[in-house]
Amino acid sequence: MTLHELGPKPVPLIPETAPFSLDQRAWLNGFFAGLLSLDHQPGITAVNGVPYVVAKALGGDGDDGEAPWHDPAMALADRMTLAEARPVRRKLFAAMAQQDCGQCGYLCESYAEKLASGEEKRQNLCVPGGKDTSRMLKKLLEDVPAVAPSPSEPVASSPAGKMAFDPSKRGYSREQPVAAVFKLATSLNGEGSEKDTRHVVFDISDSGIAYEPGDSFGLMPSNDPALVDQVLSAMRAPADFPVGGKTFREALTSDYSLGLVPDMLFELASYMVGGSRRLKLKALAKGQDPDGDAASYDVLQVLQAFGPMHPDPEAFLECLEPLQPRLYSISSSPLATPGELHLTVDAVRYAIDARKRTGVASTFLADRVVPGDAVGVYIQKAHGFALPADPATPIVMCGPGTGIAPFRSFLWHRAAQKAPGKAWLFFGHQREATDFYYREEFSNMLRSGALTTLSTAWSRDGAQKVYVQDRMREAGADLWAWLKSGAHFYVCGDAKRMAKDVETAIADIASEHGHMSPAGAKDFVAELKAASRYQADVY
Numbered sequence: 457m458t459l460h461e462l463g464p465k466p467v468p469l470i471p472e473t474a475p476f477s478l479d480q481r482a483w484l485n486g487f488f489a490g491l492l493s494l495d496h497q498p499g500i501t502a503v504n505g506v507p508y509v510v511a512k513a514l515g516g517d518g519d520d521g522e523a524p525w526h527d528p529a530m531a532l533a534d535r536m537t538l539a540e541a542r543p544v545r546r547k548l549f550a551a552m553a554q555q556d557c558g559q560c561g562y563l564c565e566s567y568a569e570k571l572a573s574g575e576e577k578r579q580n581l582c583v584p585g586g587k588d589t590s591r592m593l594k595k596l597l598e599d600v601p602a603v604a605p606s607p608s609e610p611v612a613s614s615p616a617g618k619m620a621f622d623p624s625k626r627g628y629s630r631e632q633p634v635a636a637v638f639k640l641a642t643s644l645n646g647e648g649s650e651k652d653t654r655h656v657v658f659d660i661s662d663s664g665i666a667y668e669p670g671d672s673f674g675l676m677p678s679n680d681p682a683l684v685d686q687v688l689s690a691m692r693a694p695a696d697f698p699v700g701g702k703t704f705r706e707a708l709t710s711d712y713s714l715g716l717v718p719d720m721l722f723e724l725a726s727y728m729v730g731g732s733r734r735l736k737l738k739a740l741a742k743g744q745d746p747d748g749d750a751a752s753y754d755v756l757q758v759l760q761a762f763g764p765m766h767p768d769p770e771a772f773l774e775c776l777e778p779l780q781p782r783l784y785s786i787s788s789s790p791l792a793t794p795g796e797l798h799l800t801v802d803a804v805r806y807a808i809d810a811r812k813r814t815g816v817a818s819t820f821l822a823d824r825v826v827p828g829d830a831v832g833v834y835i836q837k838a839h840g841f842a843l844p845a846d847p848a849t850p851i852v853m854c855g856p857g858t859g860i861a862p863f864r865s866f867l868w869h870r871a872a873q874k875a876p877g878k879a880w881l882f883f884g885h886q887r888e889a890t891d892f893y894y895r896e897e898f899s900n901m902l903r904s905g906a907l908t909t910l911s912t913a914w915s916r917d918g919a920q921k922v923y924v925q926d927r928m929r930e931a932g933a934d935l936w937a938w939l940k941s942g943a944h945f946y947v948c949g950d951a952k953r954m955a956k957d958v959e960t961a962i963a964d965i966a967s968e969h970g971h972m973s974p975a976g977a978k979d980f981v982a983e984l985k986a987a988s989r990y991q992a993d994v995y
Contacts, residue, residue: 519543523565525550528951528994532588544600545572551592553585555951555994558672558836559783561630571597580718580777584951584995587716591743627665630781633676633832636663636797638825644800646890652803653858653893654822655787658833661795667835668790669865670842670993672783673799676832677817679779680824683756684708690759697769704769712776714755715816719743720775725758728765737762752808782817783836785948785993787861791872800861800893841946841993847875850943852935854958856884856913856924859949860893862993866946867898871906879906880938884913884924924954925961936969944989951994962990 519542525535532551539550548568556563560581562570570576571593579593627634637659644653658673667673684705688695695705708714719741726737739746740753755776759765788798803822804815825831843866844851851870853863860883867879881898885891892912901907911931915921928935939945939962947958959981967977984990 519546523549526554526564528554528584529956530554532585532592536592544596545569547596548572548593551585551589551596552582553589555584556839557584557783557995558839559583559630559674559780563839572600578778581780583780583782587719587743591719627663627833628835628837630674630834630836633674633781633834634663634665635830636660636665636833638821638829638831639796639827641801641821641825644893649890650886651891652805652822653891654799654801654803656799656801656821658797658799658831659795660797660833663833665833665835666790667786667797668838668842669786669869670838670862671786672836672838673786673797674781674783674834674836675817675821676781677779677820678710678824679708679712679714679816680814680819681709683714687714687756687759690756690763691769691772692764692766693769693772699769699773704773707773711779712773713779713816714776716777717753717755717758718775718777721755721758721772724767724771724775725762725765728767729762733762754813757808757811779816781834785858785861785865787864789865789869789872792868798864800858800864802858838993840988841991843869844877844944846877847873848877850878850880850938850941852880852882852938852943852945853948854882854924854928854946855948856882856954857949859947859954859993862948863946864894864897867901867906871901871904878908878938878943880909880911880935880943881907882911882913882924882927884915884922884927886914886916888912888914888917923957925957928958928961929964932965932969936965939966939984940970942989944991945984946991946993948993949995951992955992955994959990 523546525538526549527535535550535554536547539547542550545568548571549565552564552568554564560567560583562576562581564582567576567581571579579597580590582589582593622629622632626632639657639659641654641656644655645651685695687708688705693704695703697704699707702711717740722737722741726734726741729737736746740750744750753761784799784801786797787800788796799821801818801821803818805819806813841862847870851866853866855861855863863881867881870877870879883893883898885893891914898907898910902910911924911927913922913924913927915923945962947955949955962984963974963977963981966972966980967974970977970980972980981990
């Protein structure tokens with residue numbers, strides 16, 4: 457049956473000269489006529505502002521399946537604008553950090569789908585998104601009817617949200633870590649460096665886990681005992697107060713984050729003080745920043761800056777976020793160092809208002825864990841970040857700072873394979889004398905042929921700051937030749953600055969040396985990504 461047989465002839469919108477058959481023109485005329493009249497017909501509804509027939513054509517909920525916001529360099533506000541007309545599950549996706557890092561146990565899109573369906577209740581798992589993401593998720597889900605999980609679905613029952621045991625995920629899920637033995641953490645920096653970077657080695661020979669280059673290593677850290685003691689002192693709380701089968705001190709050490717302050721803690725604190733302190737805490741609880749210092753608050757600072765206050769330990773813990781695992785790119789190869797797993801980690805240390813602050817996991821590795829200690833760990837399998845299947849394929853790697861980690865893994869793996877493919881490494885940092893990680897290893901690889909070309913950039917060694925993207929442009933003609941010959945390109949590092957600048961450099965090289973328009977150069981990069989020839993591991 458054609459559209460002509462379904463009723464009166466619709467108002468023609470497609471000209472007769474258009475390259476369609478009679479039936480095709482009739483169908484299109486009817487479709488567009490419907491679009492123009494639906495909003496004025498009683499009983500016809502829209503989905504998220506999109507006419508029902510369009511929503512139905514696009515999968516039933518007004519979503520076309522595209523995700524233009526899936527860009528880790530894009531600001532949250534811009535991502536939410538792009539998702540404005542989409543259904544809630546897609547808005548949830550847009551609210552994620554877009555890094556697909558796996559720290560939440562999902563990818564960004566699958567985490568959003570689980571939240572939308574009610575299968576996942578925890579709204580604070582997106583570590584790179586931080587409070588901005590968790591606030592947006594909460595806001596988006598406030599007006600969504602609660603979906604009760606089916607009897608077969610696991611339900612979180614502890615601060616860390618442990619799930620039902622699944623043997624297949626043991627050692628490959630944040631919910632089911634295994635034990636690995638810490639061996640050492642040696643410094644990679646020369647004297648006078650502004651950094652404290654460690655080469656970390658774990659013994660995984662008895663852990664039952666295996667990995668491939670490109671995978672990440674999940675680590676279950678604990679808080680600094682000195683920080684825990686300061687929190688207890690500020691609260692004047694008994695360390696041995698029983699909470700869920702543990703002492704209060706044990707729970708603060710192993711189960712709860714003492715970093716960025718949840719809005720619930722600001723709210724709780726506001727009920728224990730008055731005057732201007734209460735007003736500021738109320739504002740902070742709403743996500744406002746009346747004095748421009750909201751980002752500086754951690755749990756201890758709230759207790760010290762607004763105290764004295766003595767919340768009930770159980771009420772206090774109910775306001776805290778669970779202590780999340782941390783993911784690190786693996787910097788070793790199972791072929792080169794069987795039974796061992798290596799990391800390259802910056803120990804995070806800084807000060808706010810003369811008080812020293814530290815990264816939880818990085819200083820756990822650098823300062824607190826000792827050789828022989830068993831640590832809870834798991835392998836996070838890579839999603840779209842791996843060596844080419846053919847070892848003869850050329851690879852270009854760009855990894856400044858600790859972004860070198862996966863590429864050290866790649867190079868050792870290809871060396872062990874005796875891979876014939878060429879390899880080009882771009883590495884950069886502050887100063888060559890103090891921050892040239894693995895210099896001797898890479899020199900040996902150059903001599904052996906495992907590394908074909910090494911390009912370095914040092915941002916503090918000269919009058920002008922030089923970065924890896926500058927070295928890429930300088931070598932643009934050769935880099936373009938590698939890409940045209942089929943090389944795979946990889947970048948690892950900061951999502952919002954370095955990785956974005958590197959992608960721009962590739963587009964500029966395509967424009968200059970491939971004689972492409974700016975739009976054509978962007979399309980070229982998009983084609984590399986679609987073919988899995990441009991892969992990023994960003995954070």
